[in-house]
Amino acid sequence: MKFTLFAAAAALASTAVAFPITGDSVNCRSGPGTSYAVKKSYAKGHDVTITCQTGGTSVSGNSIWDKTSDGCYVADYYVKTGSSGYVKPKCSTGGGSCSAPKSNAATVDLIAEFEGFVAKVYIDATGHPTVGYGHLCTKSKCAEVGYPIPLSKANGKKLLATDMAKAEKCVTAMLNSKAVLNANQYGALVSLAFNVGCGAVQSSSIVTRLNKGEKAATVYPQEFPKWVHGGGKVLPGLVRRRNAEVALAKKAAGKALPC
Template sequence: MAQLNKKAGAAGAVCSVGAIIAIVLNAGHVRTNERGLELIGNAESCRRDPYVCPAGVLTDGIGNTHGVKAGVSKTDAQIAADWEKNILDAERCVNTYANGKKLSDNTFSAVTSITFNVGCPTMKQSTLYAMFRDGPAAWQSACNQFPRWVYAGKTILPGLVKRRDAERKLCLDGL
């Protein structure tokens, strides 16, 4: 444990994605299922202390960029509250722009994951969302759009390749 704490101190204090998922699921406010929350949480990881993400944004918790203050560490309860708010924002986007209320829980959770990662302003204009709006006949094609979203600028990021593959599988499992 001492070794883990030394390691965590160098990279920022880590927290348990599983513990945060349990808090969020217990609250019962999000529709995203456990598989979806695990996908998002494991892809984003969990950190108590603020850090600058690859996009150059001050981030904490599980991919939270709202109200992050340099030097301020968060508790599990604070991280869970921030994450739940961010998940609910992504879910509203999926419901509003991607036919979310008609999607199965697995498909909905996959679309929420990519929306959480990429952001609603970008996703609501995407081909992927348009295909979900087109209805069930286009949903398999929509799920197959996930692997296109692996770039940071012009660079393919291995972590995004892995995440999009998992999202695609979860999406297709819902059909």
């Protein structure tokens, strides 16, 4: 019995090992990615206890994010674990524990409708070269696109579907196993995140309610209409988009989450 108790205590101690932060003022976020809200910051040398690990935004080639005992996520790149791989179990609910489902065609079409299409490269209002359905170019002449420019609408939607991956991944990561969504309900939330940013959605009452097990059919009509403001004013375009997202979510479809 004594040996059993000692072994259990040793195992518990090994799981509670802390790891030092290697960067200066490293942010711990509400989800596994740089788009999530900052919950707190760690000073260099601060020891953190990791409860589980998951995939997220790549930081200098490392896409692992560590969930700390503080309940937030820090990029593993800034934590000295002694390994470039996983040293803790993968987070079992939410937190990117499964591959994000791809949005269906209805979701791609909805986002495309509201993003608008431009076949040639243009400079957007923020000064960034842009093409297609709002794709922000990362290389000269949008060389990363991989489709002939001027873009066809068909290729523009393929590019849009690729650009939506970030929103899909963070929506999947922010929801736990109590959040049950069909493909259209999932797509509506992806559209919202693509529009307003994943950090904003992750900290919203939408996600809080879904993660408590409330049904999307109840939550969406009550919560989505709140996201229609810009510059302190109600924007008609956002009203139309939120209405379209809620309408999409009301349509029957196969299960998307939990995966």
